[in-house]
Amino acid sequence: MSRAEQALEAAAPGGRIGMYRWRVCAMLLAATTINYIDRQVLGVLAPFLQDEIGWNEIQYGYIVTAFQAAYAIGLLCTGAIIDKLGTRVGYAIAISVWSLAAMSHSLAASVVGFMLARFMLGLGEAGNFPAAIKTVAEWFPRRERALATGIFNSGSNIGAIVAPLMVPVIAVTWGWQAAFLFTGALSAIWLVVWLLWYRAPERQPKLAAAELAHIRSDPPEPSVKVPWSRILRHRQAWAFVAAKFITDPIWWFFLFWLPKFLHAEYGLTLLGLGLPLIVIFVLADVGSIAGGWLAGRFIKLGWSVNRARKGAMLVCALCVVPIVFAVQADNLWLAVALIGLATAGHQGWSANVFTLTSDMFPRRAVASVVGIGGFAGAVGGMMIATFTGFLLETTGSYVPVFMMAGSAYLLALLVVHLLAPRLEPARLEG
Structure with missing residues (x-):
């Protein structure tokens, strides 16, 4: 009996489904964790490197912008490259670049040196999410993708916890x-383990036929690659792009300025930053998984995918609103609680926004769509990095940025709903 026939037989009622796909999800979780540890090192050390290297707020903004610029360029390119080369090779190339770039920071001794190191780090790290989202689309049926995405996306919070x-x-x-x-x-x-262990589902000998049938239980999709020009004709693509452009900059602000905010407002030392940042990103980690779970729960209650996804996104957006009061908090732990609720909201939002791509696009286009949207988010990140640097250098006030954060997600949800009112799949053929 062929493997395909075994899969069909195993798909019958009563057949047991394996758990191998969740091992793949664990690898994605590990990669995303490392990805965020690497990028978060500078944020944790920033208040103290600023004194040692001698940069001001505007120059720090430029260092962050260098990362964002490369990240934007990388996302625009890596999605298509990963769609072309496949996740195994594409992921390996990306992590090779960012590993070398992360270590090259140790050689930097000036603003320009840090800008160059951050630029190369951004190019490499841009490959993580397009590759991970595409891997989820290849290894999970549609109904499990939000949870799988929420789990691996929680690595961004674990990394942000481990770093401080x-x-x-x-x-x-x-x-x-x-x-x-x-x-x-x-x-x-991680790279060595990935190359030795990872294979596509159809080429993984340890994957049971029943689980392969479960993974491929959605209707079959064509395998022809889709050019960007065809993707960008669809409002569904612009809905994802707008969501990323509006809300990604807020997460970048959290990553690169929270240590500086806590240091400036509450006088925390390098070692003192650890516990508050850990609490904030533990809450973000909970939010990432809860956001993916919530949408799945709504679907199980009989809600449509459209209503469930947007309902979960609304809950997450509302969690960010109270951050506008964090700047006025006269108690460190009240500020930490408000910021932690906002980071939880962002990560739950992010898990659902990423899943919009596989809700509305076939697997063969997912990495490209994620790359285009990520480019938009990184461009927004460049803008907020430069804006925040000039704002803090001239006024020293975080109020405008926290006001932007509190309103961004509700605005983004409105735009998504206007562009994709029913989350209908994009028809890419023709």
Whole structure:
């Protein structure tokens, strides 16, 4: 009996479904965790590197903008490259670049040196989400993708938790250069495991026929690649692009300015930053998984995919609104609670926004759509990085940025609904 016949037989009622696909999800979780550890090292060390290297707020904004610019360029290109080369090779190339770039920060001794290192890091790290989203689309049926995305996306929060826990200790013990070297080495270890272990579902001999049938239980899709010009004809693509452009900059602000905000407003030391940042990103981690679970729960209650996805996104958007009061908080832990609720809202939102791509586009186009949307988000990140640098240098006030954060998600949800009122699949043929 052929493997295809075994799969059909295993798909019959009563057949047991394996769990191998969740091992793949665990690999994506590990990669995303490392991805965010690498990028978060600078944010954790920023208040103290600023004194050592001698940059001002505007120059720090430029360093962050260099990362965002490369990230934008990388996302615009890597989605199509990964669609062409496949997730195994495409992911390997991306993580090779970002591993070397992360370690190169240890050689930087000036603003320009950090800008160059951040630029290369942005190019490599841009491949993570297009590759991970495409892997989820290949390994999970549509009804499980939001949860799988929420799980691997929670790695961004785990990375943001591990970084303030680990980086200050390494920096104080062995110097700030060692922090960049250590985190870059983690990427290299993941790369070796990925190349030795990962195969596509049809080529993975350890995958049971029943699980393969479960993975392929959605209607079959054509395998012809889709050019960007055809993707961008559809309002569904612009809905995802708009969501990323409006809300991604808020997450970038959280990553690169929260340590500076806590240091400036509450006088926290390098070691003192650890616990507040850990609490904030633990809450974000909970929000990431809860956001994906909530949409799936709504679907199980009989809601349409459209209503369930947007209902979950609305709940997440409302969680961010109270952050407007964080700047006036006279107590550190009240500020931490408000910011943590906002980061949880963002990550739950993000899990559902990423899943919009596989709701509305076939697997063969998912990485390209994610890349285009990620480009838009990174461009928004460039804008907020430069804006925040000039704002803080001239006024020292975080109020305008927190006001933007509180309103961004509701605005984005309105735009998504106007562009994709029913989340209908895009018809790419023809």
